[in-house]
Amino acid sequence: MLLCIFTANACMDLPFDPDQCQPGLSVDCVIFGFHENDLKVLLLKLLQGNEWALPGGFVFLDENLDRAAIRVLHERTGLEKIFLQQFHAFGQVERSPVTHAARLVQEHSLHPGLQSWFEQRFITIGYYALVEYSQVEKPQPDYFSETCAWFPVRGLPHLMLDHQAIIERALQTVRFQLKYQPIGLNLLPxxxxxxxxxxxxxxxxxxxxxxxxxxxxxxxxxxxxxxxxxxxxxxxxxxxxxxxxxxxxxxxxxxxxxxxx
Amino acid sequence: MLLCIFTANACMDLPFDPDQCQPGLSVDCVIFGFHENDLKVLLLKLLQGNEWALPGGFVFLDENLDRAAIRVLHERTGLEKIFLQQFHAFGQVERSPVTHAARLVQEHSLHPGLQSWFEQRFITIGYYALVEYSQVEKPQPDYFSETCAWFPVRGLPHLMLDHQAIIERALQTVRFQLKYQPIGLNLLPxxxxxxxxxxxxxxxxxxxxxxxxxxxxxxxxxxxxxxxxxxxxxxxxxxxxxxxxxxxxxxxxxxxxxxxx
DNA sequence: GCAAAAGTGTTAACTGTACACCCATGT
DNA sequence: ACATGGGTGTACAGTTAACACTTTTGC
Known part of the structure; x- marks a missing residue:
């Protein structure tokens, strides 16, 4: 099965090689920005579909977990050296329903060669970032998405899988941190x-x-x-x-x- | 490769079926106990070797992450319904050196049929538990270990891989929590x-x-x-x-x- | 009776809250 | 001049830290 994906990648030019990634593991970044007295989150709109998703990605086999999160953040925002903090590992079985991948393929949001990869059970490590809104000039969508845009946390669109819950938890963590630790560096000019x-x-x-x-x-x-x-x-x-x-x-x-x- | 392990399991009676586990993922529990004014940690001594390790385990494909941690804790201590908190995901590449599994097999600490499973790159999710020392009557070693014993946090033996660092981080988390949240339930009678x-x-x-x-x-x-x-x-x-x-x-x-x- | 551990009380210093007042700037 | 946002000050209330005193128990 793994070999099959590898072959597919060789001829179909997939965006990543599943064989080089940690199986069943992803990182998702809740990227908070602050603009016009409003807290925003950076989201991606999936190709073809109406669902939005957190910027996320997979972890290369030779890549540290934190590095993967930094890479995702950098690819979407162009930012480097920003405050990025791991806050929770999401590992409910129900969070990655097998039917999800098939649906994405049906909607042409996902390359059929990747269906089996996406049918795995995934655990995702949540990171949150606090970035300076104005420094992110042009958020970049990734291979699976068509748009990348900011949304106010109080007006989020319909989100994929458990991404709504991930954002909630990130917010909760930030609010808790606010009480006991400094915050604002990277979020302000x-x-x-x-x-x-x-x-x-x-x-x-x-x-x-x-x-x-x-x-x-x-x-x-x-x-x-x-x-x-x-x-x-x-x-x-x-x-x-x-x-x-x-x-x-x-x-x-x-x-x-x-x-x- | 996966098929090969599966076959091995069928004839060699391995303690778990790698095919039924989330690949490259484990949970490790830092189980704190309090006794004679001393903070203790529960550790396992690996078969044949001189190294000690945190109680840990793998996550079944149909098992929630938290459930897996609870299961590990229960198998070692017999305790149920205790305070167990996820505190960090450890995902450095260096934390699972490929040579480690080979050495364990050589020392007869590990069944050769499991070598390839242990040669994967592993991410581990750290949980800490606070348990009442006296309620743990007889800590149980697991399949890979010969002894299960308490150690004072200020006098730990030589630990496998990055388990020392995992304990440090758990301690740091507990100390931080102590300032802002209650603690002691489950740790005291x-x-x-x-x-x-x-x-x-x-x-x-x-x-x-x-x-x-x-x-x-x-x-x-x-x-x-x-x-x-x-x-x-x-x-x-x-x-x-x-x-x-x-x-x-x-x-x-x-x-x-x-x-x- | 004494030493040691435990319960209760007092006071002074510090911290937080709710304000008042003054200054600078654009209209 | 005045409305508005911004900087600084003060007084009272509440909280914390340091320490004294009393009670109980075994020897």
Whole structure:
């Protein structure tokens, strides 16, 4: 069977060689972007079908798991060196129904030579990324999809398989992290204002925060550097521009903000 | 190749049928127990060899990932319905060197019919469990091992592959959780005293805590029930026995102790 | 009675919350 | 001038940390 796929690939120019991939394993990336006070997720529209899916991919046999996730992210967004975190392995049997591959082939969304590969039972490792929306100029669809676009997390289209649940879980993880670890690096431009950072927190938490207390608490975490510059051109008083202190940020990521005991 | 293993299994009575397992995937359980103010981990000693390993296993094709972890835990400890949490997927290429299986066969630790199965590149999903030491009467070795025993986390033997790193990561996760979520259910007997709970925290954190402040803070989390009974027979004043409130405990697990924002 | 372990209480320092006030900018 | 967004300050409430005192038990 494996040999058969390999032969198929040799003559049909498939996008990847299943024989070179870890069987039954995939990575899926929940790529969050922040734009116009709205949290967005990057999704792919499958060829021919009406379903959308998370950017994902397979893991080459000689490729580290994290590397595979970074590769997927890079192929879709062109970004490198961004914050990418594994958050959960999804391994329910029901998440990869055998009928799924046949349907995709029928709808001409999938090359028949890959049907058996897609009929495997898959476990997927979920990663989430926080990227700066404006830096992603042209999201690239992959071999299986026709469009790549941002969607607000509160207005997602119909998603393939359990991808809705994967996004939910990623959001939950991000919200939890928000309480105890710093967040915002890679999700905001290099220099940003305190109100912009606050807007990010308010969006993620879905909750209004007090401007003045937010500023004080944020500064007390000691992960921000006041650049001395200001955001000019706004309609009102020019706000101070901050940047993250990479060293302290990293440390806070590891240890958490508070030593409760 | 797969057919070959299947045939082998049919005539050689192997402990599992590789054809019925998710290829290249395993689960490993870091089972923590608490005894004599010491945090222990349950390990298996491989047949013939001098190496120890985490209790682990493979995932049947029709078995949920979590189920597989629960099964492994149950087979080793006899315990059911215990707190088991997935914490990380380990997917470095280097973690499963191809030479490993050959060496095991050479040392007669592994049946030659399984060599090719073990030569795959494996991704393992790490789970950690917190169990009550005394409830595990007789830890059971599996097909590949001769002994099953507890080791103090500060005195581990030489471990197979990257199992040392897996334990480290599990410990780190538990310590982080300790700050923000309740812990101790399943790790302590049903009824326990405040000093016992404190000893658990001190062991996990590797740090002395103030007895009086600990008690107050712990009670403020509202996850403890004062049973009204006392631990008799000690050399000194009989301490109050507490139990966890299952409902509040569950809730605190989900939401964390503090709403920081 | 004493030492050691356990329960309860007090106070001062710190942290968080809810505001008030002032400054800069475009209309 | 004034509406609006932004920076800084203050006072009160709540929480935490440090430490004292009392109770119980075995020797």
């Amino acid at each position: 290099e220099k940003f204002t305190m109100p912009e950072l606050q807007a990010l927190y308010e969006t993620l938490l879905d909750q209004k925060l007090d401007r003045r207390n937010f500023q004080r608490k944020m500064l007390s975490y000691d992960v921000l550097i006041r650049t001395g510059e200001f955001r000019q051109g706004g309609a009102h008083k020019a706000p101070v521009l901050y940047a993250f202190d990479p060293v302290n940020y990293e440390q806070a990521l590891r240890n958490g903000f508070r030593s409760v005991w | 049903e009824k326990f005293t405040m000093p016992e709970l404190q000893a658990l925290y001190e062991t996990l954190l590797d740090q002395k805590l103030d007895r009086r402040n600990f008690q107050r803070k712990m009670l403020s989390y509202d996850v403890l029930i004062r049973t009204g009974e006392f631990r008799q027979g000690g050399a000194h004043k009989a301490p109050v026995l507490y139990a966890f409130d299952p409902v509040n405990y569950e809730q605190a697990l989900r939401n964390g102790f503090r709403s920081v924002w």
